[in-house]
Amino acid sequence: MPLTGLTIGCLGGGAMAQALLTGLIKSGVQTQNLYVSDTRRERLEFLHRELGVHTRANNSELVKESDVVILAVKPQVVEEVLEETGALFQPHQTLISIAAGIAIQFMESFLTHPVPVIRVMPNTPCLLGSGASALCLGTHAGARDRERAMAIFSAVGRAVEVPEELMDAVTGLSGSGPAYMYVILEALADAGVRVGLPRDVALLLSAQTMLGSARMVLETGEHPGRLKNMVTTPGGTAIAGVYALEEGGLRVTMMRAVEEATRRSREMSSALK
Structure with a gap:
C-alpha cells in the first residue's frame, strides 16, 4: 500500500479534512500516523475525541512531522498558510492541496525546495465515502506522489487524473x-x-x-x-x-x-x- 508507514497531516480540520481522515482510518491507516492542525481548539478536541488522530495547534510543527501534507484550508488563507510553512517542506514530502481554484504554480512559488505538489478537486459526497475527485500533478510530482494521492482519495470514493487546464471543467461537472x-x-x-x-x-x-x-x-x-x-x-x-x-x-x-x-x-x- 502506498501509504504504509507514512505520516499524513491535514492543514485545516474542516469537514473535508474529517472525511479524508475517516476514510484513511477505514482503509487501514493507523491513527498514530495521522495528524491535523487547526486554529480552533474545540475543533481539534473534537477530531481527537472522534477519530483518535494527533492534533497540532502549530502548522509548522505538523509540516515537520508529516510525509504527506494535505492543504485543507479555505482558498483565501492558502497564501497566509504557505508563507508560514513553505520553507519547511522538503523534497521527500508530498503536498496535496484541495483548496479550490489555487493553481499549482502559485503554491510552488512559496516552496524553497523542489517539493512535489498535487492539486485535487474533490466533491462533498467524500463525506460519505462516495466522492468523485480529480487530481493533477505539479512540476516535481512523480509516480510515488501520484500513488499517494490516488490512495488517499480512493479511500473516500473514486479518483482520476487530469491535466491542470481541465480542473475548472472538473469543478463545473463533479x-x-x-x-x-x-x-x-x-x-x-x-x-x-x-x-x-x-x-x-x-x-x-x-x-x-x-x-x-x-x-x-x-x-x-x-x-x-x-x-x-x-x-x-x-x-x-x-x-x-x-x-x-x-x-x-x-x-x-x-x-x-x-x-x-x-x-x-x-x-x-x-x-x-
Whole structure:
C-alpha cells in the first residue's frame, strides 16, 4: 500500500479534512500516523475525541512531522498558510492541496525546495465515502506522489487524473454536480407527490433510484444510453417519460449548467492568482 508507514497531516480540520481522515482510518491507516492542525481548539478536541488522530495547534510543527501534507484550508488563507510553512517542506514530502481554484504554480512559488505538489478537486459526497475527485500533478510530482494521492482519495470514493487546464471543467461537472443532482432529486420527489405518493415515500424512491442508476453505470461499465434502452420498451411508460424530458430540453439544460459552472470557476481562479 502506498501509504504504509507514512505520516499524513491535514492543514485545516474542516469537514473535508474529517472525511479524508475517516476514510484513511477505514482503509487501514493507523491513527498514530495521522495528524491535523487547526486554529480552533474545540475543533481539534473534537477530531481527537472522534477519530483518535494527533492534533497540532502549530502548522509548522505538523509540516515537520508529516510525509504527506494535505492543504485543507479555505482558498483565501492558502497564501497566509504557505508563507508560514513553505520553507519547511522538503523534497521527500508530498503536498496535496484541495483548496479550490489555487493553481499549482502559485503554491510552488512559496516552496524553497523542489517539493512535489498535487492539486485535487474533490466533491462533498467524500463525506460519505462516495466522492468523485480529480487530481493533477505539479512540476516535481512523480509516480510515488501520484500513488499517494490516488490512495488517499480512493479511500473516500473514486479518483482520476487530469491535466491542470481541465480542473475548472472538473469543478463545473463533479465539483458542482451534487447541486444539480439535488435539484433533479427534489423535482422527482415533487413529481411523485403530484401523482399521489406520500412525500417520504416519493423522496426515498427517487433517491434510491438515482443511487441505483449510478451504480449500474459504474459497476456494469455499460453506456448510459444502452442502460436507458434496456428500460424503455416500445410504447411503454419509460419512453413516454423520456420523450417529455427531451421535449423540455433536459440534456441542453444540464450541459449549460456544467458550462456556466466551468466558466465561473475560471473567473474565480483568475481572481485568486
